[in-house]
Amino acid sequence: MQTEYYKEYYTLERTNWWFLARKKILQDQVAKLFAGAGTIRILNVGAALGASSIMLQEFGEVTSLEYNKECCDFVNQQFGLGFIQGSITALPFSDNEFDLVCAFDVVEHVQEDLLAISELHRVCKPGGYTFTTVPTFKMLWSEHDVINEHVRRYTMRNYLALFDRKSSSIHFKSYFNFFLFPFVFVFRILSSILKGKDQKKAPRSDNSKISNGFLSKILYRIFRNETFFLKNGLKFPVGISLMVISKKSQKPLHLES
Numbered sequence: 001m002q003t004e005y006y007k008e009y010y011t012l013e014r015t016n017w018w019f020l021a022r023k024k025i026l027q028d029q030v031a032k033l034f035a036g037a038g039t040i041r042i043l044n045v046g047a048a049l050g051a052s053s054i055m056l057q058e059f060g061e062v063t064s065l066e067y068n069k070e071c072c073d074f075v076n077q078q079f080g081l082g083f084i085q086g087s088i089t090a091l092p093f094s095d096n097e098f099d100l101v102c103a104f105d106v107v108e109h110v111q112e113d114l115l116a117i118s119e120l121h122r123v124c125k126p127g128g129y130t131f132t133t134v135p136t137f138k139m140l141w142s143e144h145d146v147i148n149e150h151v152r153r154y155t156m157r158n159y160l161a162l163f164d165r166k167s168s169s170i171h172f173k174s175y176f177n178f179f180l181f182p183f184v185f186v187f188r189i190l191s192s193i194l195k196g197k198d199q200k201k202a203p204r205s206d207n208s209k210i211s212n213g214f215l216s217k218i219l220y221r222i223f224r225n226e227t228f229f230l231k232n233g234l235k236f237p238v239g240i241s242l243m244v245i246s247k248k249s250q251k252p253l254h255l256e257s
Helices: 003-015 017-033 051-056 069-079 113-122 143-147 156-160 181-197 213-224 226-231
Strands: 040-045 060-066 098-104 124-135 168-176 241-248
Touching (some): 003 017, 003 051, 017 051, 017 098, 017 124, 017 168, 017 213, 017 241, 051 060, 051 098, 060 069, 060 098, 098 113, 113 124, 124 168, 143 181, 156 168, 168 226, 213 226
Parallel strands (some): 040 060, 040 098, 098 124
Antiparallel strands (some): 124 241, 168 241
């Protein structure tokens, strides 16, 4: 995340239709995993400006880690959330510490994505879960990815290839933001064409391009309604993002060759 962008991001996380709808979808998935479980230990990696950590506090004790020092300083000064500065590829925690390890739209920011997934798995307790989301499909690459400093976008197949099936199993996987997929595809293609005609124009995040209140409400309802399908175990065949919930095995799994 670029330094000049993080203050705008603070507001976006709390008011933008995409963040609000995504929060509801993620919240329902966590509630489904830990219904009646009591207080759990949660690690939120890449916690950005704190909105996801505040959401996760509903379920247990949350430890938040963020790579960007200015983000850490800003959130700690504003909320006293005790953010820890650190990298997803070298988590400053012992093995088997957390019941739930989250990284929402984080893995796509790092070159060593295999190491990142391995680290999330390492600090997760046996029987616990890792819950990650990433953006999808290279054809959707746009200035939104540039401003957010993404390294790549994924398909379900190449993202699942990062997970070690010998020590974990995939509890749930699905694309999401399915209903808006065709509209986002067209929007990004047109934005790319217009950007090409004006090279002097600075890159902008998609989230800052839609400011109309009425349109934002419509987009929010369309996106948020996907939680009904996802929390009932239904999976979307395509989407702007994907989610994977992996369960760490109690003991190593021995797969047949």
